[in-house]
Amino acid sequence: MRPEAPTVLVAMSGGVDSSVAAGLLLEQGFRVVGVTLLMRPQQSHQAVTWCCASGAVESAQAACHALGIRHEVLDYTDAFAASVLQPAWREYRAGRTPNPCVHCNVHVKFAALYQHLQPANARYLATGHYAEVVHGDAPRLCRAAFAPKDQTYFLFGLNRDVLNATLFPLARLSKDDVRALAQKWDLPTAQRPDSQDACFVDADGHFSEALRHWFDDAPIPGPICDPSGRVLGEHRGIHRYTVGQRKGLGVATGQRAYVSRIDAHTHTITLTIDETDLRSAALLTDDAHWISGSAPSFPLACQAQIRYRSAPVDAVVTAQGHGLHVAFSHAQKAITPGQAVVFYRDDCVLGGAWISRALP
Known part of the structure; x- marks a missing residue:
């Protein structure tokens, strides 16, 4: 009797990458189940616009239907808020610039799929990330063949158990390769735009200000100074700034200026016109x-x-x-x-x- 093909849970974001990843696994003979993680709360702040979540479930459902595979939706809204949004806002308030994608991958996306393997009687999880994993007693996480899309930077927090259970079907493909396959298979996601860097933004496209609205936190103003301490103006919260920033500084210096320091204790933003200070x-x-x-x-x-x-x-x-x-x-x-x-x-x-x- 021929053994049953192993089951793979594929994280379906509603985009072209995850859709093609699922299609490739089908071609390789796996039994594939599409899984979409619901991370957008039903009640959202009016000042916040969600990016990657917009139509994600519907798009993923359509892709799964086109591929002829089952689609599941798992509710991870609480985990996303606790493991990604809250830590990100704490970082901004501390004068640091968070990287929520890393936390989301480790603590939500891969964690959710890995925890769901046994209940789903699945052997592997897979995503549409551009990366490569080499399985074994000492698994290796390696760069994708298509360097411009390599995403290993965002995956460094994965542990050995998760890596040994993970497949990256796009490891050796370019973005053009992926879109060509999506068109060949007539997938509804073939022309869907790439996801944004931030999961949600405010009306001006700012992630940090969207977080402030989300947590209904009052902005704390403070001084904008030059390296000598001379006050140039006032800002509306250190969360609006990151080291190296040169646009949207809130003051006119007459020269190209950069954020060189953020002091969370005094709520002071320091600007410099000398790039060597950076x-x-x-x-x-x-x-x-x-x-x-x-x-x-x-x-x-x-x-x-x-x-x-x-x-x-x-x-x-x-x-x-x-x-x-x-x-x-x-x-x-x-x-x-x-x-x-x-x-x-x-x-x-x-x-x-x-x-x-x-x-x-």
């Missing part, structure tokens, strides 16, 4: 997460990436207190507290950590 040779982090499950031997020579769109840079990592010290081969611009620094070797993720502050 450059740092090293940084400190909070606790780190390692794909292997344990810290490597230090000092660690690797490549470090300080934001999603930044190129990785040669670095040396050492332990310092409860966190890490990361020294770069050359100075980096606008190292941002609250963002992740992710460590790579041979295009595979070693781990990552949250940036606490930049060093000269």
Whole structure:
């Protein structure tokens, strides 16, 4: 008797990537179930516009129908608020710039699918991320073949058990390849636009201000100063600013200016007109997460990436207190507290950590 094909739970966001991921798994002989995580509360603040959630369930249902697979919806609105939105707002209030996508992947999306494997009698979970996983006793998370869409930066927090249960069908495809397959299969998601960086925004397109509205928190004004401490104006909340920002500063300096420092204790924003003030040779982090499950031997020579769109840079990592010290081969611009620094070797993720502050 022929053994039954293993079942895969595919995270269906309603976009083209997850739809094609499901289609590829069907072609490979898996039994596929589409799963959409409901993360948008039924009652939403009038000042908040949701992006990735708009029509997601309906679009995912249509894609599953076109593929001939079952579609399920799991309610994770409470988990999303507790594990993503609340921590993000705390970070903004502390003068840091959060990366909610990392928290959402680790604590909501992959966690939800992994927890649902046994009840669904499924062996694997899959997503439409551009990344590659190599299964084994020491699983590896590696960059996608199509570098412009590689998303491993957002996945550094996944543990070995989750990685060994994960499939990334788009690992070796480009975005054009994906859209071509969607058109070939006549999927309703073929022309759906790519998801936005933020899950929801306010009327002006700001994620941080949308969070403030969401939690009904009053903005705390404070001074905008130059490096000497001279007051240039007043802001409407430090959550509106990030290190390196040069637009929407709230004051006119007559020259191109950048946010160089955010002081959450005094609610002060410091601007500089000297780009060298933004450059740092090293940084400190909070606790780190390692794909292997344990810290490597230090000092660690690797490549470090300080934001999603930044190129990785040669670095040396050492332990310092409860966190890490990361020294770069050359100075980096606008190292941002609250963002992740992710460590790579041979295009595979070693781990990552949250940036606490930049060093000269």
